Amino acid sequence: MKTNGKRWLGTVLVAGLAALTAACGNTGNAANDAAGNAENVQTTAPSPESDAAATTPPADKGTLTVYLNDFDSIIAPLFEEATGYKMEVVVGNGAEIMSRVEAEKGNPHWDVLWLDAMPSIHGLGASGQLLEDWTPSNAANLTDFAKGFLPEKQWYVPTGAHAAGVIVYNKNLVKATDAPQSWADFANEKYKDMIGMADPAIAAPAYPFVSWFFKEKAMDGGQAFFSSLMDNGMRVYPKNPNVVKALAAGEISIAALQESNAYAMKNANEPIEIIWPAEGAPASIRVAAIQKDTGNPNAAKAFVEFLLDPKTQQALIDQGDESYFQPSVNGVNAKADRAADAKLVAADASWASENEAAIKQWFADQSVK
Template identity: 65%
Template sequence: MLTALVVAAAALATAACGNNGEAAGNASPTSSATASGSPAESGTQAASPSASAAPAKSDEPLVVYLNDFDEIIKPMFEEATGYKLELVTGNGAEISSRIEAEKGNPHWDVVWMDAMPTINQMGKNGQLLEGWTPSDIDNLTDFAKALVPANLSYYPTGAHAASVIVYNTKAFNADSAPKTWADLADAKFKGTVGMADPAVAAPAYPFVAWFFQSQGMDGGKSYFDSLMKNGLHVYPKNPNVAKALTGGEIKAAALQESNAYVLKNAGEPVDIVWPAEGAPASVRVAAIQKNTKHADAAKAFIEFLLDPKTQQSLIDNGEESYFQPSAKGVAMKPDRSPDAKLVVAEAEWAGEHEGEIKQWFADQAVK
């Protein structure tokens, strides 16, 4: 049941991607540079930038490293600003590894990823532009403002539940299904619960980090040890968990929210529980490389991401469309539960303990 964690050990130092884009598997990061300076054509309505940006004076595109989803941002940004954009996409482990390998000679200008603890550590290591404030900073929600670091090295563009509780309605009903995180360790759910690997799936690390911070390191180990002793199934990424849930291999899961709602909207026999204590959040943040040669375009891109029109377009048309926006004046998906409550592991703490926590999970695979 924990064999998937053996694979995770190879990715210990990195965070990872985890939503619908995970279906790309372990393919290498891909690049999608524009062929010319003209804006790309798109069937998606482009959002207006929050601040007017002048067209790039160079033929070189702005290089953005991001999770392998929401690539619609490229035509949207190019059409709205005149800047050219090159996307390098991959799962979180791939992008983090690439950034680490390029530490002495970065090839990226902006990183936009569901990996706030990792990016926070990059800021502490002097890899990010600090001290710059976007023009639309006052339009951030209170929740988002609380996540902006003191050195102003990155900005949140949204947050989603790293996991909610999802159950197969053929196995349980609303009364018999697990309702709290503690319920997943109950003997009556023995061998029926699954989750994604925190060393591979980007949302899975913020999910487990919240338990380790809120309960202490020993408390976090005790909780997940109790799940494992109760027959927890661990899969590489969230789509693997979703497939196991609908296929009957497991009957309940801690599953990233977009994956959960995609299943429900597709008519699969599942239902979603938002635990009253809150769902640990994965926060998507954007940061600028300290020595970028395209600072104006990079700043315009961050401001574009923080624009409520852009965030509304991502909710209406994006792959990662179930999330809590960071900008005021944005409507979430109408079917997203009114009981949705997000809790967040503190970025610096989660970043400092990332290696230790992932190592602990990897060690469980060989026991």
């Protein structure tokens, strides 16, 4: 109605000024200017149709593509059933997924990343590859622990956290009274040639594990700590499942093992015991991030909000492949057999991202000595 009113006002002004022009020829230029101004007011007023076009989100171009770690095969059917969006998943270990992302840097094929690789994804945000300054509608329900990992520019959101490493020992080979109780114990010579862990350059959770020690002890201190473990015969395996096999076979008798793998061994009646060290277990924070130029922004945002839904996280705990984790939202119950006093700690994502290449290179250099 305002637009029509402005059009009517312009007509009246033009008619009135025309009459004045006939009576007073010297005022013609002023009258024409005023009429022109009135006409400009009329033509620059926004129409309801243009307002609607400006606020309507663009339509998605196709199927949502999510790159994720090799876990949670139930997520695609759950999401499709809940939202109606179609979803394609591309799975791999942390190194495989990040290598693929780097190779596609000029032409990304992914819409969303959902990985146990917060430092790496933080680096993608810092390099301008992620959607920023968007807040999921249900982000207020994040736990206080999860909120502590939200980046300033909101490049990603935490969807859960798990221990990148807990202390696990083979009860047939190590007595409970002799088992290590802290990470510092790993350097004790009585555990020489008995310990194993996953490679931080390959296994997604392994870098968050080692980065906490490097952050706490500084770079030189972190190198000294892991050098002492390697001098004590610690073995580094490509991935956590390789550590599981070595532990079950007696090739090693103690391990720093990702918690889902540890509890899977225990539930399979393997002769192992799990220890949560009092100083905390370094955490791998699972995060979801949207590609900056995604062609499917509506489905991508819906997927991130879906991951923050308490019903989704409860389903992942009750039915998922990687079901042992600390949920990132309130109203979700962790596994009943997960340690009630489980303490997670994590390095700052910005610091871990900035030092990721150097730390991984240091470990790679140790393996060729």
